Amino acid sequence: KSAVIILDTTYFSRTFGVMLFQDASSGKILYRKFVKNETNRDYLDGLRYIAERGTMIKAVVCDGHVGLLQSIHFCPVQMCQFHQFQIVRRLLTNNPHLPAGVELLALMRRMFSMRKEEFITAFDKWCEKWKEFLAERTLLISGKTTYTHRRLRTARRSVKTHLPWLYTCEEHPDIQIPNTTNLLEGFNSQLKRALHNHNGLNEANKKKFIDGLINTKK
Structure with missing residues (x-):
């Protein structure tokens, strides 16, 4: 069996x-x-x-x-798409304030009905569009700098990391x-x-x- x-x-x-x-x-x-x-x-x-x-x-x-x-x-191996959506939603909340977050969460909501190539194209486009924004740094009192939009960066990294397994079902x-x-x-x-x-x-x-x-x- x-x-x-x-x-x-x-x-x-x-x-x-x-x-x-x-x-x-x-x-x-x-x-x-x-x-x-x-x-x-x-x-x-x-x-x-x-x-x-x-x-x-x-x-x-x-x-x-x-x-x-x-x-x-x-x-x-198929990564559960709903878990991926939840990871991003937890990082960005249900109502992101930044346009980059609004767009990424909307894309994650559409992921379930998209084909792999369609999703990758849309995600790559989002990454390119917000590349400079996500690279912005904030100066801390200590004199060090840190990434300004860390939660968005973490969300992007999570999707990139799991992408090879998100559409196994289609393959x-x-x-x-x-x-x-x-x-x-x-x-x-x-x-x-x-x-x-x-x-x-x-x-x-x-x-x-x-x-x-x-x-x-x-």
Whole structure:
């Protein structure tokens, strides 16, 4: 059997989370691991576990851990476009004041319906248009200078860094790769809501409770 795998970790406290590996077409949870924090090694170990049990992994969809994106060589990898949008939105807020920010956020909103070449052309154009503006520096009291528009620069760098993985789904139309991790995010929200209603449980019982819910998705 073969599957496109969606990866994500959801946290129930600062040091207690569950890492899930979901079959993108059936919605089944193929593997889970309780974690204190997510590491690329844990994700890679989980993928190996699934492969060793006879599932051919056709592609992987995950959020933007660059180390993870770079370390999966055995199949195509899609960076969740919604996560990329969220990264930029967090940096620029929902209502950017600067025209450069307004334009970049508008482009990120259109990203979901754009083709790869179309997006790259528009993004390159934006980078060129605001190149000098983003290079502006501010003089600090100490006499040192710093970039004036640091959050915009960080947003630009994030898009540039993740660009190689943002449109993998378009490059492999035969595999039917989702462009977001939304299917798994939906299940994660369900888990959080259910646990919230049982917030008196200790960690061991929380794990049992979570496993019970995961078993309904197997």
